[in-house]
Amino acid sequence: MSGIIGKKIGMTSIYSADGTSVPCTVVEAGPCVVTQVKTVETDGYVAVQLAYGDAKEKNAPKALLGHLKKAGTTAKRKLVEFKDFANAVNLGDTITVADVFKEGEFVDAVGTSKGKGFQGVVKRHGFSGVGGQTHGQHNRQRHPGSVGASSFPSRVFPGTRMAGRTGGDRVTIQNLKVIRVIPEQNLILISGSVPGAKNSLVILQK
Incomplete structure (x- = not known):
């Protein structure tokens, strides 16, 4: 077997x-x-x-x-x-x-x-967060940051790593x-x- x-x-x-x-x-x-x-x-x-x-x-x-x-x-x-x-x-x-x-x-x-x-995103994908607390960054420690450009392409690409459900997947070690x-x-x-x-x-x- x-x-x-x-x-x-x-x-x-x-x-x-x-x-x-x-x-x-x-x-x-x-x-x-x-x-x-x-x-x-x-x-x-x-x-x-x-x-x-x-x-x-x-x-x-x-x-x-x-x-x-x-x-x-x-x-x-x-x-x-x-x-x-x-x-x-x-x-x-x-x-x-x-x-x-x-x-x-x-x-x-x-x-x-x-x-x-x-x-x-920090727990799900291992992001570091936006970082420092100066220059107005008082509540962004664990946020993803920018996720897309402005006028072009004016959308977020599919597959961009964001927050979401984690675990419960079939995993092979x-x-x-x-x-x-x-x-x-x-x-x-x-x-x-x-x-x-x-x-x-x-x-x-x-």
Whole structure:
């Protein structure tokens, strides 16, 4: 397999062999159920669909319940398709974190970043603000400054960085090192930060 679905537990730190403290994100990865195996003959491409997290049947569409019933499983929270995989799997198989990742490998973490609501340009884009408080600049410390010319083009160009809603986006952090894999508890420790809040869904892929 090339990836797995998990849940972000939180952050911790462990000590490396030379005594350095390494900040890590703890992810409960799997177990996931193989709910569909796609082939060139039936679907035109090769992929494996995994499902993770138990859900209430009353909240799941009947079409989804019928799809999951073919794999012999109940309602799930998240279904994700992985195109690149090395091991042969069958419908209904259970995939654990130890089947996918080993210590020392590098993974990409995909999650939904924390929503921060409507924010100004300093927080949203890292602007420095207009600056000094002299020459009439008494209330412009965190303002964007000029956003366009006057007579020409007499408009603001699309895509100009301004204040607006921040966060809540799909974010991918690449090349995070796998520090430790704990198969007994389905846990994986990844160096650095992973997008999303605690208990949010995370996709880990090679």
